[in-house]
Amino acid sequence: MIDGVRDAQGVVSVVQAAVTRHGATAEALVPVLKEINDELGYLPAEALAEVSRLFRMPKGQLMSVASFYHMLSTRPRGRHVIQFCESAPCHVVGGREVWQALQDELNLGPGDTSPDGTWTLVTSSCLGICGVGPVIIVDGDIYGNVVPERVPELLARYA
Amino acid sequence: MKFVRSLVLVSSDPDSLARGAQEVHERLQREIQSAGLQEEVAVVPVGDLGRHGAAPLIVVYPEATIYGPVTPDDVPLLVEEHLRKGRIAVGLRASARELSGRIAWLSARRGTLPAEQRIVLARAGLIDPEDIEDYILHDGYEALGKALTQMTPVDVINAIGKSGLRGRGGAGFPTGMKWRFVSQTDSYPKYVICNADESEPGTFKDRLILEGDPHSIVEAMTIAGYAVGASEGYIYVRGEYVLAQERLDKAIDQARQMGFLGEDIFGSGFNFDIHIHTGAGAYICGEETALIESIEGKRGEPRARPPYPTTHGLWGKPTVVNNVETLANVPPIVRNGASWFRRFGTSNSPGTKVYTILGNVNVTGLVEVPMGITLREVIAIYGKGMKDGATFKLAQTGGSSGSIVPSSLQDTPMDFDSFARAGVSLGSGALLICNEDTCVVDLVKVLLNFFRRESCGKCTPCRVGTERAHQILTSLSEGTAELSDLRDLETLVDGLSQLSHCGLGQTAAVPIRDIFKHFRAEVEAHVRLKICPTGACSMSGR
Numbered sequence: 070m071i072d073g074v075r076d077a078q079g080v081v082s083v084v085q086a087a088v089t090r091h092g093a094t095a096e097a098l099v100p101v102l103k104e105i106n107d108e109l110g111y112l113p114a115e116a117l118a119e120v121s122r123l124f125r126m127p128k129g130q131l132m133s134v135a136s137f138y139h140m141l142s143t144r145p146r147g148r149h150v151i152q153f154c155e156s157a158p159c160h161v162v163g164g165r166e167v168w169q170a171l172q173d174e175l176n177l178g179p180g181d182t183s184p185d186g187t188w189t190l191v192t193s194s195c196l197g198i199c200g201v202g203p204v205i206i207v208d209g210d211i212y213g214n215v216v217p218e219r220v221p222e223l224l225a226r227y228a
Numbered sequence: 229m230k231f232v233r234s235l236v237l238v239s240s241d242p243d244s245l246a247r248g249a250q251e252v253h254e255r256l257q258r259e260i261q262s263a264g265l266q267e268e269v270a271v272v273p274v275g276d277l278g279r280h281g282a283a284p285l286i287v288v289y290p291e292a293t294i295y296g297p298v299t300p301d302d303v304p305l306l307v308e309e310h311l312r313k314g315r316i317a318v319g320l321r322a323s324a325r326e327l328s329g330r331i332a333w334l335s336a337r338r339g340t341l342p343a344e345q346r347i348v349l350a351r352a353g354l355i356d357p358e359d360i361e362d363y364i365l366h367d368g369y370e371a372l373g374k375a376l377t378q379m380t381p382v383d384v385i386n387a388i389g390k391s392g393l394r395g396r397g398g399a400g401f402p403t404g405m406k407w408r409f410v411s412q413t414d415s416y417p418k419y420v421i422c423n424a425d426e427s428e429p430g431t432f433k434d435r436l437i438l439e440g441d442p443h444s445i446v447e448a449m450t451i452a453g454y455a456v457g458a459s460e461g462y463i464y465v466r467g468e469y470v471l472a473q474e475r476l477d478k479a480i481d482q483a484r485q486m487g488f489l490g491e492d493i494f495g496s497g498f499n500f501d502i503h504i505h506t507g508a509g510a511y512i513c514g515e516e517t518a519l520i521e522s523i524e525g526k527r528g529e530p531r532a533r534p535p536y537p538t539t540h541g542l543w544g545k546p547t548v549v550n551n552v553e554t555l556a557n558v559p560p561i562v563r564n565g566a567s568w569f570r571r572f573g574t575s576n577s578p579g580t581k582v583y584t585i586l587g588n589v590n591v592t593g594l595v596e597v598p599m600g601i602t603l604r605e606v607i608a609i610y611g612k613g614m615k616d617g618a619t620f621k622l623a624q625t626g627g628s629s630g631s632i633v634p635s636s637l638q639d640t641p642m643d644f645d646s647f648a649r650a651g652v653s654l655g656s657g658a659l660l661i662c663n664e665d666t667c668v669v670d671l672v673k674v675l676l677n678f679f680r681r682e683s684c685g686k687c688t689p690c691r692v693g694t695e696r697a698h699q700i701l702t703s704l705s706e707g708t709a710e711l712s713d714l715r716d717l718e719t720l721v722d723g724l725s726q727l728s729h730c731g732l733g734q735t736a737a738v739p740i741r742d743i744f745k746h747f748r749a750e751v752e753a754h755v756r757l758k759i760c761p762t763g764a765c766s767m768s769g770r
């Protein structure tokens with residue numbers, strides 16, 4: 070998460086650490102971007118500028134790659150990120166009602182961040198945990214077999 | 229459904245009817261009546277049971293014994309022996325040649341249901357996946373040793389070819405043939421890629437193999453490298469699969485330390501090493517050429533094929549791309565031989581298949597069973613029946629890349645060829661079982677939402693077609709669609725399947741085509757009557 074403490078220099082050092090680990094070859098690009106995103110919560114412009122310099126890659130080309138993958142974000146996200154699985158296996162076992170419950174609580178569209186910066190709600194094509202649908206993930210914590218009544222209590226844990 | 233002691237299925241597809249299925253059916257009913265068994269035995273004419281060489285076929289449950297080809301004159305013996313006395317009418321069983329794998333499996337599992345046949349998941353859950361010694365104790369790296377010390381690369385390819393192993397990534401391409409193509413090109417270096425991108429909704433079989441038995445993939449890739457002449461391999465792991473990545477990392481380290489990876493493996497002069505490459509969230513990167521683009525640090529957009537990766541793959545070099553489950557079959561085949569492998573499954577689709585069972589059944593989860601099991605068996609045996617005693621309406625197979633299989637096809641054997649003949653496909657192994665409360669419009673709307681999101685945008689038929697199809701399905705579910713929208717939707721199906729650049733757009737058309745074919749009345753009710761027969765759609769715009 071970017072927490073305000075991390076200044077431009079901090080961002081650059083995160084990029085450099087990732088490049089030290091993976092290298093700056095073409096095949097390292099996506100893993101490097103992913104690591105920076107994991108570390109900072111998203112890919113700030115400063116980070117992309119540094120990647121562009123180290124990989125000797127035009128920023129436009131870099132943006133086209135960074136914007137392609139769902140796990141990379143070029144926009145800041147809220148303090149807590151909720152991923153909702155909208156795949157068919159979750160849908161047929163009650164996913165739709167869980168989505169409604171999330172809406173009732175947060176009133177956010179897919180991809181939106183709440184004005185106070187607390188929540189970002191994203192939808193996912195499939196989270197790969199299909200045996201226990203409906204599934205939501207909050208900041209990496211997985212919740213399976215979710216029923217609508219449980220949603221307020223789940224979110225309260227993070228508030 | 230009335231509770232009966234035995235359920236007798238009679239194949240009644242055109243092929244079987246041409247060979248006298250109708251007479252067999254009538255004779256069965258008469259004989260059952262005269263034996264006074266009509267309250268205990270139900271006879272159901274069903275569609276294609278496969279095994280055309282042995283039609284007409286009869287399958288008797290719960291024993292799942294197959295008889296065929298059955299003539300009307302065989303019927304009295306069958307009724308007397310099997311249905312009255314409860315023992316198998318030996319002389320009548322379909323010929324061993326025709327049904328060998330299936331019979332072997334059926335007799336093996338008799339009385340021990342629900343048994344599975346585990347080849348690729350044999351060790352998962354039994355060994356410590358982080359301990360190479362445990363793997364070695366359970367036959368691990370024996371196949372690699374055998375390949376490198378007793379077999380030439382051509383021997384290995386021949387063994388895989390003879391086994392009949394077909395790709396488990398969805399398309400069912402013969403693995404031996406793929407390896408042969410790569411081995412025959414003389415452009416170097418060559419690469420082996422394990423496709424562990426598994427992003428099909430409802431599919432998590434590869435994850436369980438990677439988490440439960442990571443060394444089997446390391447071993448298989450090394451064998452593949454030896455067979456085709458590659459010295460480097462990549463495992464492309466889905467970004468979300470963190471535990472699988474960690475386990476693979478450990479496995480590769482341990483294998484290097486033990487000398488199963490690296491230089492001069494088993495003193496054979498053969499060198500091989502493996503890199504892990506993690507994805508960053510994009511379903512399309514499971515498509516082999518998009519996957520290769522992604523490793524090369526680009527947007528994961530599929531390339532034009534041909535040329536195929538077998539000649540122009542990673543960095544433009546010859547490349548084997550195989551699915552995790554496909555590879556997991558390789559060490560057992562090398563160890564036990566091709567004919568051992570052919571004892572399982574069917575003659576055109578030997579071996580087992582790992583399925584994930586999901587949806588409205590009592591037990592969801594993952595099973596590994598021989599190719600050729602039926603949906604009815606999967607639901608009854610492994611799913612422990614429909615949840616709340618509901619009625620089975622349809623199964624959506626293979627994540628999103630499969631078909632919508634109506635209940636009328638629940639007795640069709642699930643193998644590549646039988647499914648293809650019935651006009652459906654297996655996909656990647658997910659079986660989403662749906663009850664009668666499932667609205668086909670609502671379900672396909674959700675599927676199209678998936679394709680719409682995951683379309684990479686490179687080609688227009690897919691980018692625009694999936695978006696527009698989703699719009700129409702949404703208006704159907706809201707009760708605002710016109711009849712002309714249905715026509716548009718059917719036109720879109722043709723456009724998607726014929727003009728899309730890759731399998732994503734092509735398969736996006738499949739579920740729409742399937743509901744027009746099997747559930748047309750239900751779809752049209754949303755337009756003509758503005759009602760959703762199951763009540764699932766809100767029809768709010770009506």
Ligand SMILES: Cc1cc2nc3c(=O)[nH]c(=O)nc-3n(C[C@H](O)[C@H](O)[C@H](O)COP(=O)(O)O)c2cc1C
Nearest residue numbers: 395396397423425426427514515516550551554731
């Ligand atoms: C849109 C799309 C997605 C795919 N996703 C996967 C996947 O996640 N895993 C996989 O093994 N194959 C996937 N495939 C199939 C691969 O292109 C390729 O056929 C497969 O990896 C070959 O391996 P096999 O011969 O062992 O099946 C996908 C294909 C398409 C068109």
